[in-house]
Amino acid sequence: MRAILFEGVGRPLRAVQRPIPTPERGQLLLKVHACGICRTDLHLLDGEVSVEHPPRILGHQIIGTVVGCGDGDRDRDRDRDGDGNGDGDGDGETDSPRRVGVPWLGWTCGRCEYCTSGRENLCPHARFTGRDIDGGMAEYAVADERFCLPVPESYSSELAAPLMCAGLIGYRALRMCGAARRLGLFGFGASAHILAQVARWQGREVYAFTSPGDEAAQSLARELGAVWAGSSAESPPEQLEAAIVFAPVGELVPAALATLAPGGTVVCAGIHMSDIPSFPYSALWQERSVRSVANLTRADGSEMLDLAPLVPVHTHVSTYPLAEAARALEDLRHGRFTGAAVLLP
Numbered sequence: 001m002r003a004i005l006f007e008g009v010g011r012p013l014r015a016v017q018r019p020i021p022t023p024e025r026g027q028l029l030l031k032v033h034a035c036g037i038c039r040t041d042l043h044l045l046d047g048e049v050s051v052e053h054p055p056r057i058l059g060h061q062i063i064g065t066v067v068g069c070g071d072g073d074r075d076r077d078r079d080r081d082g083d084g085n086g087d088g089d090g091d092g093e094t095d096s097p098r099r100v101g102v103p104w105l106g107w108t109c110g111r112c113e114y115c116t117s118g119r120e121n122l123c124p125h126a127r128f129t130g131r132d133i134d135g136g137m138a139e140y141a142v143a144d145e146r147f148c149l150p151v152p153e154s155y156s157s158e159l160a161a162p163l164m165c166a167g168l169i170g171y172r173a174l175r176m177c178g179a180a181r182r183l184g185l186f187g188f189g190a191s192a193h194i195l196a197q198v199a200r201w202q203g204r205e206v207y208a209f210t211s212p213g214d215e216a217a218q219s220l221a222r223e224l225g226a227v228w229a230g231s232s233a234e235s236p237p238e239q240l241e242a243a244i245v246f247a248p249v250g251e252l253v254p255a256a257l258a259t260l261a262p263g264g265t266v267v268c269a270g271i272h273m274s275d276i277p278s279f280p281y282s283a284l285w286q287e288r289s290v291r292s293v294a295n296l297t298r299a300d301g302s303e304m305l306d307l308a309p310l311v312p313v314h315t316h317v318s319t320y321p322l323a324e325a326a327r328a329l330e331d332l333r334h335g336r337f338t339g340a341a342v343l344l345p
Contacts, residue, residue, distance in 0.1 A: 001017070001018055001019070001020050001138055001139040001140045002015065002016075002017060002138065002139050002322060002323075002345070003015075003016055003017075003018045003057050003137065003138035003139070004016075004057065004058070004059075004137040004138065004322060004323075004325040004326075005018075005055050005056070005057060006044065006045065006051065006054055006055060006056050006057070006058050007054055007055045008054050008055075009045070009046065009047035010047075012326060013045075013058075013325055013326045013329075015322075015323055018138070020139075020140045021134065021140060021141070021142045022142075023068055023069060023070040023142045024070045024142075025070040025071060026070055026144060026145055026146070027069075027070045027142045027143060027144055027145060028066050028068070028069060028070075028100070028142065028143055028144075028145050028148060029066070029067050029068030029069070029140060029141075029142055030062065030064030030065065030066060030067065030100065030102070030140065030141050030142070030143060031064050031065050031067050031097075031139070031140055032062055032063070032064045032136050032138060032139055032140060032141050032345050033063050033064055033065065033099075033157035033158075033344070033345070034062075034063045034157040034158045034160070034161040034342050034343070034344055034345075035059040035061060035062050035063075035135070035136030035137055035161060035342065035343045035345070036059075036061030036161035036162045036164060036165060036166065036190070036317075036340055036341070036342050036343075037059070037061070037325070037328055037329060037332060037340075037341050037342070037343060038060075038061065038162075038165050038166055038190055038332075038340075039189075039248060039270065039332065040060065040104070040130075040165070040270075040271050040272075041058050041059070041060075041130070041329060041332075042329060042332060042333055043248070043271060043272045044058060044130070044131060045058070045329065048272045049131070049271055049272050051131055052132070053132075056130070056131065056134060056135075057130070057134040057135050057136075057137050057138050057141075058130045058131075058135050058137050058325075059129070059130045059135035059136035059137035059138075059141075059343070060102070060103065060104045060106075060128065060129035060130035060131075060135050060136065060164070060165055061101075061102075061103070061104075061136070061161045061162060061163075061164035061165045061166070061342075062101065062102035062129070062135065062136030062141055062143070062161070062164065063099065063100075063101050063102075063151055063157040063158075063160050063161050063164070064099070064100065064102070064136070064140075064141060064157075065097035065098065065099050065100075066097055066098045066099075066100060067097065067140075069145075099150075099151045099157070100143075100148040100149060100150060100151060101148065101149045101150075101151045101160060101161075101163070101164045101301075101305070102129055102135075102136065102141065102143045102147070102148055102149075102164065103129065103147070103149065103164045103165060103168055103296060103301055104128050104129055104130070104164075104165050104168075104169070104295060104296065105120070105121060105126060105128060105129070105147060105295050105296055105297070105298070106126075106127050106128055106129040106132070106133045106143065106144060106147055107126065107127040107132075107133065107144050107147060108120045108123040108125065108126045108127075109123055109125040109126075112124060112125065118297070118299070119297070120297050120298070121172075121294050121295040121296055121297045121300075122294055122295075126295070128295075129143070136343075137322065137325050137343060138322075138345065139322070139345045146298075147298065149164070149298070149301045149302065149305055150305065151305070152305055152308055152309045154309050154312070155308070155309075155315075158317055158319055158342045158344060159314075159315045159317060160315075161315075161317070161340075161342045162190050162194065162315045162317060162339075162340035162342065163194070163304065163305065163308055163313070163315065165190075166189075166190035166191040166194055166340055167191070167194045167195075167304055167308065167313070167315075168296045168300055168301050168304050169191060169269060169293060169295075169296055170191035170192070170194055170195040170198075170244070170246070170269065171195070171198065171296075171300055171303070171304040171307075172269075172293050172296050172297075172300045173191075173195070173244045173267045173269040173293045174195055174198065174199065174244065175300075176265065176267045176291060176293065177241075177242035177244065177265060177267060178242070178265070180204065180240075180241035180242035180264070180265070181203070181204050181205060181241055182204070182205045182207065182238055182239070182240045182241045182242075182261075183199050183204045183205065183206055183207065183240065183241070183242050183243070183244070184207045184208075184209060184236065184240045184242070184243035184244070184256060184259055185206060185207070185208050185209065185221075185226075185243070185244055185246065186209040186232055186243060186244065186245045186246060186247055186252045186255070186256055187209070187210070187245065187246035187247030187249075187252070188208045188209070188210050188214075188217040188218070188220065188221050188229070188246075188338075189217070189246060189247075189338075189339070189340070190339060190340035190341075191246050191269065192208065192221075192244075192246050193220060193221075193224060193315075193316055193338070193339050193340070194313055194315060195244070196208065196221060196224045196225060196226060197224055197225070197311050197313050197314065198307065198308075198311055198313065200224070200225040201310075201311040205227045205238075206221070206224075206225060206226040206227060207226065207227065207228045207229075207236045207238075207240060207259075208221030208222075208226040208228070208229040208230075209229075209230065209231065209232040209234075209236075209252075209256075210229065210230070210231060210232065211231070211232065211247075211335065212231040212232070212233055213231070214231075214335065216338050217229075217335075217338055218230065220316065220338045220339065232247075232252055232255055233255075235258075235259065236259055239259065239260065239261035239264075240259045240260055240261065240264060241260070241261055241263075241264050241265075242260075242264055242265045242266075242267065243256040243259055243260065243264070243265075243266050243267070244266075244267045244269050245266060245267070245268050245269060245270070245273075246269050246270065247270075248270045248272055248273045248274060249273065249274055250273050250274040250275045250276035250277060251274070251276075251277055253266060253268065253273075253276045253279075253290060254276070254277060254279035254283055257279065257283045257284065257288060257290070258283060260288050262286035262287060262288065263286065263287045263288065264288050264289075265288070265289045265290075265291065266288070266289070266290045266291075267291055267292070267293060268290065268291070268292045268293065269292075269293045271294075271295075315339065315340060316338060316339030316340065317339055317340050317341065317342045318331075318337040318339065318340070318341045318342070319341075319342050319343075319344050320341060320342070320343055320344070321343070321344060322343050322344065322345040324343075325343055328341050328343060
């Protein structure tokens with residue numbers, strides 16, 4: 001199979017031929033149809049988030065169809081009725097292959113205090129897709145069946161891919177905002193363009209903050225229902241009840257705090273952020289708070305993927321062939337597209 005290989009910080013991604021992986025018991029072999037890219041891939045590429053055992057195939061927003069299982073029976077997934085004809089229902093008609101999504105959280109121990117208390121996203125033994133487990137920048141991938149999520153039928157693979165991280169992590173961040181009605185989104189990229197639609201559907205007011213001069217992102221925010229869109233250096237017309245910082249820029253945390261009404265919350269939604277500068281206690285006073293989001297749980301995934309078709313969430317994607325993964329990541333780094341980017345093997 002064709003794959004894009006990360007071999008270490010400072011080394012360019014390399015296109016290689018690799019054997020199709022063999023799934024172990026409990027794993028599924030997937031034919032990859034789409035793999036979203038996100039800023040976490042840049043953090044891995046730049047060494048801001050470490051890859052302990054390179055080489056590694058990056059990519060953690062995978063949409064694929066099941067073509068094999070860890071017991072060695074490539075037809076098991078479609079032969080759920082056990083009649084041996086692979087149709088799954090005993091009537092002799094063949095089902096289409098099952099389509100699943102693979103998110104960032106790829107495995108947890110299931111035994112620690114976090115896993116047994118509904119907080120598997122904090123499992124100290126967790127393994128992550130595209131970091132500890134080979135990911136989706138390839139024609140095939142394997143994934144733990146327990147951590148694969150059903151893909152809403154109404155979404156094509158390329159439009160579903162951003163939901164697997166941008167949507168799921170964003171949804172967890174939104175939940176941390178409680179019932180806040182006036183919501184600020186700092187950094188209007190893949191996550192924010194999805195969350196803006198969910199927030200508007202929930203009856204919230206969305207205020208979008210972008211890099212100075214990013215009129216394309218501001219225009220997209222207004223198109224998706226934001227009541228205000230402007231630069232992160234500007235003040236919104238109303239005090240906000242909550243703000244989510246998607247951009248990995250520590251300086252935005254005190255900027256977001258400055259927009260909050262008393263009792264408001266700033267949620268930092270990235271896996272990595274530059275250092276947060278010092279700020280006066282007065283910015284935090286009156287029961288304002290700052291908190292972070294770590295990864296996601298399977299419950300987050302199920303809730304968000306049930307919700308997306310109801311809104312309905314429309315993802316805005318730029319697509320790239322697999323061979324152009326490096327160009328896609330550089331375009332992401334320099335903000336050359338709005339919405340999300342997806343690789344198509």
